[in-house]
Amino acid sequence: MPEQGLDAAAHSLRAWLNRQRFTDLSTAEVxxxxxxxxxxxxxxxxxxxxxxxxxxxxxxxxxxGRLDLQLQHRSGKGRLISVxxxxxxxxxxxxxxxxxxxxGHLALWLRWSxxxxxxxxxxxxxxxRAQVSRYDTLTRAKLHxxxxxxxx
Numbered sequence: 001m002p003e004q005g006l007d008a009a010a011h012s013l014r015a016w017l018n019r020q021r022f023t024d025l026s027t028a029e030v031x032x033x034x035x036x037x038x039x040x041x042x043x044x045x046x047x048x049x050x051x052x053x054x055x056x057x058x059x060x061x062x063x064x065g066r067l068d069l070q071l072q073h074r075s076g077k078g079r080l081i082s083v084x085x086x087x088x089x090x091x092x093x094x095x096x097x098x099x100x101x102x103x104g105h106l107a108l109w110l111r112w113s114x115x116x117x118x119x120x121x122x123x124x125x126x127x128x129r130a131q132v133s134r135y136d137t138l139t140r141a142k143l144h145x146x147x148x149x150x151x152x
Contacts, residue, residue, distance in 0.1 A: 012045070014128055016037070016041040018151050020033075020037055020146065021145075022144075024144075026142070049071055051068065051069055057103065065092070067083065080100075080103075081107075082097060084097055084108075087113055088111075088115070094119065094121070109128065111127060111130070113130075114131055131146075133147075
């Protein structure tokens with residue numbers, strides 16, 4: 001990433017995601033798609049990708065918080081990037097990201113839904129919204145699609 005900082009990371013990831021597309025994926029497959037896509041973006045930029053990383057400062061009801069992804073540049077330089085991938089508005093994800101930002105991480109929240117975000121996003125976290133379409137099949141399965149240029 002030629003630029004540094006939170007806005008540069010969010011801009012770069014949005015640009016990457018705007019080149020992605022999928023059709024007819026289940027909810028679980030969409031989450032996997034986005035998690036893998038973020039990992040591919042990071043790897044291409046020279047980052048090591050760790051999944052399901054404990055964030056010791058985040059706890060809830062006696063449980064340690066886990067970040068979906070944590071990225072560290074292979075050079076050892078720069079700040080860690082913490083990423084949460086969610087379909088809905090999970091306040092716990094936002095709380096974990098805010099705590100990661102307090103530790104000095106760049107915090108990105110990738111939310112895939114057409115529904116508006118109904119919570120205030122702290123200035124230390126950048127929201128990336130993937131406008132995923134959903135439809136029900138005749139068998140009542142819920143399937144999702146993403147067209148290029150639908151991430152903002």
